[in-house]
Amino acid sequence: xxxxxxxxxxxxxxxxxxxxxxxxxxxxxxxxxxxxxxxxxxxxxxxxxxxxxxxxxxxxxxxxxxxxxxxxx
Numbered sequence: 018x019x020x021x022x023x024x025x026x027x028x029x030x031x032x033x034x035x036x037x038x039x040x041x042x043x044x045x046x047x048x049x050x051x052x053x054x055x056x057x058x059x060x061x062x063x064x065x066x067x068x069x070x071x072x073x074x075x076x077x078x079x080x081x082x083x084x085x086x087x088x089x090x
Contacts, residue, residue, distance in 0.1 A: 057071045
């Protein structure tokens, strides 16, 4: 019974720590690039064409849309 209480308490503490960590990461905004890089590495390892797709998605993000000049009608 004591061991079960220790396991439940330890699990609760881990969950509280992870929740607090997730909140601080979201607040600071530091999770985006790290998660993106980790997922790109995973995709590259597990899927043969994932790197090409990742590069294309990054290129699409960087593209700008040509806008007509003010004097064009």
